[in-house]
Amino acid sequence: xxxxxxxxxxxxxxxxxxxxxxxxxxxxxxxxxxxxxxxxxxxxxxxxxxxxxxxxxxxxxxxxxxxxxxxxxxxxxxxxxxxxxxxxxxxxxxxxxxxxxxxxxxxxxxxxxxxxxxxxxxxxxxxxxxxxxxxxxxxxxxxxxxxxxxxxxxxxxxxxxxxxxxxxxxxxxxxxxxxxxxxxxxxxxxxxxxxxxxxxxxxxxxxxxxxxxxxxxxxxxxxxxxxxxxxxxxxxxxxxxxxxxxxxxxxxxxxxxxxxxxxxxxxxxxxxxxxxxxxxxxxxxxxxxxxxxxxxxxxxxxxxxxxxxxxxxxxxxxxxxxxxxxxxxxxxxxxxxxxxxxxxxxxxxxxxxxxxxxxxxxxxxxxxxxxxxxxxxxxxxxxxxxxxxxxxxxxxxxxxxxxxxxxxxxxxxxxxxxxxxxxxxxxxxxxxxxxxxxxxxxxxxxxxxxxxxxxxxxxxxxxxxxxxxxxxxxxxxxxxxxxxxxxxxxxxxxxxxxxxxxxxxxxxxxxxxxxxxxxxxxxxxxxxxxxxxxxxxxxxxxxxxxxxxxxxxxxxxxxxxxxxxxxxxxxxxxxxxxxxxxxxxxxxxxxxxxxxxxxxxxxxxxxxxxxxxxxxxxxxxxxxxxxxxxxxxxxxxxxxxxxxxxxxxxxxxxxxxxxxxxxxxxxxxxxxxxxxxxxxxxxxxxxxxxxxxxxxxxxxxxxxxxxxxxxxxxxxxxxxxxxxxxxxxxxxxxxxxxxxxxxxxxxxxxxxxxxxxxxxxxxxxxxxxxxxxxxxxxxxxxxxx
Numbered sequence: 001x002x003x004x005x006x007x008x009x010x011x012x013x014x015x016x017x018x019x020x021x022x023x024x025x026x027x028x029x030x031x032x033x034x035x036x037x038x039x040x041x042x043x044x045x046x047x048x049x050x051x052x053x054x055x056x057x058x059x060x061x062x063x064x065x066x067x068x069x070x071x072x073x074x075x076x077x078x079x080x081x082x083x084x085x086x087x088x089x090x091x092x093x094x095x096x097x098x099x100x101x102x103x104x105x106x107x108x109x110x111x112x113x114x115x116x117x118x119x120x121x122x123x124x125x126x127x128x129x130x131x132x133x134x135x136x137x138x139x140x141x142x143x144x145x146x147x148x149x150x151x152x153x154x155x156x157x158x159x160x161x162x163x164x165x166x167x168x169x170x171x172x173x174x175x176x177x178x179x180x181x182x183x184x185x186x187x188x189x190x191x192x193x194x195x196x197x198x199x200x201x202x203x204x205x206x207x208x209x210x211x212x213x214x215x216x217x218x219x220x221x222x223x224x225x226x227x228x229x230x231x232x233x234x235x236x237x238x239x240x241x242x243x244x245x246x247x248x249x250x251x252x253x254x255x256x257x258x259x260x261x262x263x264x265x266x267x268x269x270x271x272x273x274x275x276x277x278x279x280x281x282x283x284x285x286x287x288x289x290x291x292x293x294x295x296x297x298x299x300x301x302x303x304x305x306x307x308x309x310x311x312x313x314x315x316x317x318x319x320x321x322x323x324x325x326x327x328x329x330x331x332x333x334x335x336x337x338x339x340x341x342x343x344x345x346x347x348x349x350x351x352x353x354x355x356x357x358x359x360x361x362x363x364x365x366x367x368x369x370x371x372x373x374x375x376x377x378x379x380x381x382x383x384x385x386x387x388x389x390x391x392x393x394x395x396x397x398x399x400x401x402x403x404x405x406x407x408x409x410x411x412x413x414x415x416x417x418x419x420x421x422x423x424x425x426x427x428x429x430x431x432x433x434x435x436x437x438x439x440x441x442x443x444x445x446x447x448x449x450x451x452x453x454x455x456x457x458x459x460x461x462x463x464x465x466x467x468x469x470x471x472x473x474x475x476x477x478x479x480x481x482x483x484x485x486x487x488x489x490x491x492x493x494x495x496x497x498x499x500x501x502x503x504x505x506x507x508x509x510x511x512x513x514x515x516x517x518x519x520x521x522x523x524x525x526x527x528x529x530x531x532x533x534x535x536x537x538x539x540x541x542x543x544x545x546x547x548x549x550x551x552x553x554x555x556x557x558x559x560x561x562x563x564x565x566x567x568x569x570x571x572x573x574x575x576x577x578x579x580x581x582x583x584x585x586x587x588x589x590x591x592x593x594x595x596x597x598x599x600x601x602x603x604x605x606x607x608x609x610x611x612x613x614x615x616x617x618x619x620x621x622x623x624x625x626x627x628x629x630x631x632x633x634x635x636x637x638x639x640x641x642x643x644x645x646x647x648x649x650x651x652x653x654x655x656x657x658x659x660x661x662x663x664x665x666x667x668x669x670x671x672x673x674x675x676x677x678x679x680x681x682x683x684x685x686x687x688x689x690x691x692x693x694x695x696x697x698x699x700x701x702x703x704x705x706x707x708x709x710x711x712x713x714x715x716x717x718x719x720x721x722x723x724x725x726x727x728x729x730x731x732x733x734x735x736x737x738x739x740x741x742x743x744x745x746x747x748x749x750x751x752x753x754x755x756x757x758x759x760x761x762x763x764x765x766x767x768x769x770x771x772x773x774x775x776x777x778x779x780x781x782x783x784x785x
Contacts, residue, residue, distance in 0.1 A: 018174035021376060022069075022080030022119050024350070029169040030115035033108035034299025035308035035343055043097045043142045046491070051097035051140045052083065055147065062087055069123035073167035076174050082120040083138075091134040091151070092121055099142050100466025108309065113137055119166060122159035131156050143459060177351070183277035184353060185242035193235055194268045199737075200567030205232040205539075208562045213240035213381055213535045218555055220387075220546055221539040223564035224760065225731035226739075229539050230258075231265040233383050237537070238269070238278070238354070240381070244534060247378040250369055251356045254389035256645075257674040262356050262385065263326055270324075281348050282326045283357030283368075289327070289342035291335070297343075304340040311337050312347060319348055350376070359390060363529055364397045365488070373532050380533050386674065387538035388724050391552050394522035400489040402482055404429055404512040410475050418464060418476075421457040428453045433503045433513045440697040442500045446490055454483050489517045495709070496521035498701055518698070520705055523554025530555065541731050542724045544758060551710060566762035573734050573763065574742045579751040580769045583688050588619055592626050594770045595688055595746060599662060600631045601774045602742065608683040609655045613667040613729050615689035617641055623688070624664045635661030639669060655681040667691045673728040678735040684742040685733050690749055691725035692718045723758040744773070 043051060056065050063086050070079040084093040094117040098105070114137065121135045136151040198206065205223050212219040213236065223229050237249055253259045259282060266280055287293070292302050299306035315337035322329055325348065334341035349355055349372060362369040362382060373380055384390060407429065411422050428450040433441075461480045465472055493499065502514040519525075530536050543549055546561050578598070583591055599612060614620040617640075624638055637654050640647070648670050654663060657680040665671040667689050693699050699717055707713030726745070733741040749755055751767055759765065 017075050017077055018178055019077045019079060020170065020174065022078060022116055022123075024376065025078055025166055025170055026112060026115040026119060028173070029166045030112055031108065031309040031312075032111070033106070033307070033309055035297060035305040035340060036106055036108075036299060037297035037305075043099060047142050048097045051142055052095050054145065055093075055095050055138055055140055056084055058147075059084065059086060060088065067124065069120060069127060071123045071126050071163070073164055074171060076167050076171050078119065078123070078163075078167065080120060080123070082124065085124065089134060090130070090132075091136055092117070092124055093136045093138050094120065095138045095140060097140045097142055099462050102139055102141070102148055104466060110137075115162075115166070118154070118159055118162045121154060122156065122163040125156035125159055133159070143463075180277060180279075184279075187277050188238050189242045191235070191239055191269070194231075194271055198232075199227050201227040201564045202232040202567075204562065205229065205564050206236040208560070209233050209537050210236035210240055212537060212560060213237055213244055213246075216244075216534050218530060218533075218535060218559040219537045219539075220543055220549060220555065220559060220561045221537060221564065222543040222546075222562070223539055223541065224566040224568065224762070225541045225728075226735045227564065227567050228265075229541075230261050230385065231268060233537055233539055234262065234265050235269060237381055237383060237535075241353075244381075245379055246381055246534060247376075248352070248369075248373075248380045249354045249383065250362055250380060251354065251383045251385065252359050252362055253356070253385040254359060254393060255386075255674050257676075258385040259356050259358075261676075266354070277323075278354065279320060279323045279352035280325060280354045280356065281345060281352040282330070283345055283349065283355060283361055284327050284342075285358070286342045289331070289340075289345065291331075291341065297340070302340070304334070304338060305343075308339050308343065311339050312344070315339050315344055316347060316351070319344065320351055325352065359384070359393050360397060363390070363394055363526060365525070367529075370529055370532060382529075382533045382536040384536065384538040386540050387549070388540045388542045388728075390526075390538065391522070391549065392721075394526055394553070395519045398489065398492065398519035398522055398525050400482075400486040400517045402486050402515045404514070405506070406475075406479055406482070408512065410473075410479050413473070414476070415464065418457075418460055421453070421460040425450070425453040425457050429513070429515075432515075433501050433511070436501060436503050436513075439503050440500065441503075442498060442697075442701050446493055446499055451487065451490055454487055458483050458487070486515070486517060489519075492525070493517065494524070495705075496524055498698075498705065500698065500701065518702075520702055521552055521709065523552060525554075527554040527556075542727045545720070548716060548720050552716075566760065567737065568734050568739075568762060570762055570764040572740050575730070575759075575763045575765045576742070576744050576773060577750040577765055577767045578744060578746045578770050578773055579748050579767045581746055581748060583615065583619075583690075583747045588622070591688070591746075592622055593630075594774070595623055595686070596627045596630050597774045598744060598746070598770065599627060599686055600634065602684065602686075602744070603631070603634055603662070606683065606742075607660050609659045609677070609681060610662045610684045610686065611671065611682060611729070611732060612662050612664050612686040613672065613688065614664070615667060615691070617666060619688070620664045620666060627662070637661065637663050639663075639665040639671060643670065652677070657681055667729055668725040671732075672725055673731070675732060676735060677732060679739060682733055682735075682741070684744075685730055686744045686746060687726055687729055688746040689726075690747055690755070691722035691729075693721055719754070720758070723755065727758075727760060 056063060063084060065084050067082040067085055069082055070077060082092060083095040094113060096113060117135050117137060121133050124130065125133055132153060132155045134151055134153050136149050139148040201223060205221055205227070208219055208221060234251065241249065251262045253262065263282065291304060295302040297305055315333060318337065319325055319330065319333045322333060330345055331341045334344045346368060349368060355369060361367050372378070407422065407426060411426060414422055428447070432447050432450055458480060461476060496519060498518040498520055500516050500518070503511055504513070506512050549555070550559065581591055581594055603610070612623070614623065620638065624636055627634065627636060637651060639651060651663065651671065652675060654661065655677045663671070667687065668691060703713040703717040706716035710716055730743045733743055
């Protein structure tokens, strides 16, 4: 049920009623004690549902399940669904599934379960006019299928008092939320665009986003780099919030720069007032937010987990008074109240208006924001930044791998009780690839016996962990979680997936393999995410051809499309295709010197900052080495493998307005998109590759499947993903109306008709030989004013 403000159906005036789910109410009022994330084996969602059904099946014929209940306290409405009621015994049950030793259940978990059941108890007493009722917590062990019943008899008057106490604890907060919602909607209704005029192309984009929000449709928006897409989508979406009664807006980015750009755009919108009534939260990964990475997430280990729920109410109130909760602001509030910043952000996601985070928070199988949306029945809108990345990112979310060398390592050190189940997994694994010819093989069917062995090993591991949750071997736990993910993805296997085995020799006549369940078409998993949103806008400079994204992402037929006209004049960007040079693998050695001469000639014509993109680090290093030998006066710097964030910052810091030199990078890497180097910070790019994915057995299998499903195997596997990277990289050069620069597309395949068709329409492309490019001085004509 919604934790949201809805117009009251009981009052003719403007009074509003706050509706809260039973679970949300009790989590707010009855949670106490430590944050404790020590491993406790828990059932999967499907196992939990099966457990509830098993309990219901054991009850009598008159047993009622999923009872819809609600009740009011002043202008607060509490709603929920109780698990089961036996009218003959007058017994209301709350079913909780579990694994392991029930005696190890933390006391604060049990207290929360009782709080929920007591609230349900009063709502049922009120509905049936009962004077008393038997309340029973039913703990169902998934492994043994046994029930543990803990029952108490309560008078309706006592349950009413408990219910009203919880409501009293919550109602001041509810009133505050109602007042905030009124202020927020009033302010957003009066929101004005922060600049005197829209950039060219920005207004059509904003209008399309606003219309999609108002009509409840989804939108694919292809808009050129540099028009201000982030502000052009955030402004209309926020403007639509009051009229569409939206509870939340989620802005989802593929990388950190996208989050930072969203925060910057929101700061621009906030400009006129110091304290606008809009709560903004930035979600970051746990490893970036953790203050004590050397400690476990429980009160006995980490001081910020100790008493977390006791200190949470004050921290929550302080944070929402701050309202602007980027990573640094949130950290300050959390440390002031001595609680964990990461888990404070998870709690605050329930109470803010706009959340900025990574794709996985909404689109992943266990995405926090999607889970909260479903459980609270929020009315939401979603903005997906740089949405061309969503295809590959979603494929990763719905894929899984298992490494046999990981299994071999834990088998050597495993306790005696785990030897047999792990050995069984090892035997079935070897049987799977024993007949395999060659290092790679695709299988049409899943390995049933191996999956069964993994399930049995998982049960044994859970039993082992439950006996000593405070002293768990990290390697064993890692294998358990990897196995759990593999089994979970195996349940979803279908035509959208690929199962393959990579086998390798590990010496002494032995072999090991890597098992992969690869999602190729994330559409079936993303469709429910789109259905849960009032409106989703996916925007990027590269969303062509649109049918590629529609089909792979599972967008509905009603999804609209807009291709925003570029605000830039073609004379701002000189694009030259070097049409007589090949950068194919077999021709790379012969391409080195011509590419170096081209870079040297262009630098002589116009000294400044350039980016040079290549298909691999090896290729990049060979060109960079030869350039340093041939033109030692030209400064150069290189992207390295596994570059961390500080190193990436140092790389970009070299691109100053007065700088001179060449930055070498891999196409599709950290510097191919999502970076902003306006003006003289970047005046040109050399792209010595089509960006086509590597030719290997996996990609060839993907090509076959894409051909079967969509009739366009090569295009879907190689051409479209490759050209997308090229256009993104070229888009780094022109960022504003006054920018001018050059782009060299170095490969004869750029002259092919189907490749040319995928280049931006506003480009005016010239075709020249390498000899012409290195012999003729190229000059840019002035752009008409």
